[in-house]
Amino acid sequence: MVSKVILMTFICFTINSIVIGHFIQQNDIDDIFVSGIKFDLNDPKLNDNVTYYSYHIHVYFLRTSFKERNEAIQLRNRFLNKFNVSSCNDHCETWCPRICHWTLNMSPVGPHPIGSWGVYIPLEQFTQTISFISMYHGSLTVLIHPNSGRPKIDHLINGLWIKSILPLNQKQLSDNAPLPSHRIIN
Ligand SMILES: *[C@@H]1O[C@H](CO)[C@@H](O)[C@H](O)[C@H]1NC(C)=O
Ligand SMILES: *[C@@H]1O[C@H](CO)[C@@H](O)[C@H](O)[C@H]1NC(C)=O
Numbered sequence: 001m002v003s004k005v006i007l008m009t010f011i012c013f014t015i016n017s018i019v020i021g022h023f024i025q026q027n028d029i030d031d032i033f034v035s036g037i038k039f040d041l042n043d044p045k046l047n048d049n050v051t052y053y054s055y056h057i058h059v060y061f062l063r064t065s066f067k068e069r070n071e072a073i074q075l076r077n078r079f080l081n082k083f084n085v086s087s088c089n090d091h092c093e094t095w096c097p098r099i100c101h102w103t104l105n106m107s108p109v110g111p112h113p114i115g116s117w118g119v120y121i122p123l124e125q126f127t128q129t130i131s132f133i134s135m136y137h138g139s140l141t142v143l144i145h146p147n148s149g150r151p152k153i154d155h156l157i158n159g160l161w162i163k164s165i166l167p168l169n170q171k172q173l174s175d176n177a178p179l180p181s182h183r184i185i186n
Helices: 002-023 026-034 066-082 123-136 151-156
Strands: 054-061 115-122 141-147 160-162
Touching: 054 066, 054 123, 066 115, 066 123, 115 123, 123 141, 141 151
Parallel strands: none
Antiparallel strands: 054 115, 054 141, 141 160
């Protein structure tokens, strides 16, 4: 009797692994992520002569989940306090004078498909801020992407994800953003 139960459990496990293994494949992730992108990912020139001027961190949460929303708000408060972050006066697509944050998005905004909050990160603060978010993201999904003045490539191809990969709204990402030299006023 006991051996039958063990055998059945083993068979169920095996079938499950085969089924799950079949459904979650690298190609599926690539399909979600890369479908519709017109860049040739194997083109060695794609990232030639490119400068990363800064990074953005985007933290995602399901606004319908009270628990996740709370977790995201708490992490945001903790992050903003820890790094003394003031609010951004600008989109800061490639460059801003200091670390800064945008407002909390309770619903999809721009390329972000669910609730989110974000911060602009100067290169000098990359290590501390990314270490912090990597340690304390809890159950939240995070995107860290560079800003080279090519929002589409920066978000869709060269970004780093923590925990999960979300399908971004590609239509909201432009090919080019103004470079810092056009921005620096003083
Ligand atoms: C690299 O970029 C700089 C500045 O945009 C430009 O002046 C230079 O010609 C570029 N070099 C190559 C090899 O494309
Ligand atoms: C916090 O940042 C502001 C600028 O946004 C700066 O004036 C202030 O000195 C900073 N405080 C600390 C403790 O670093």
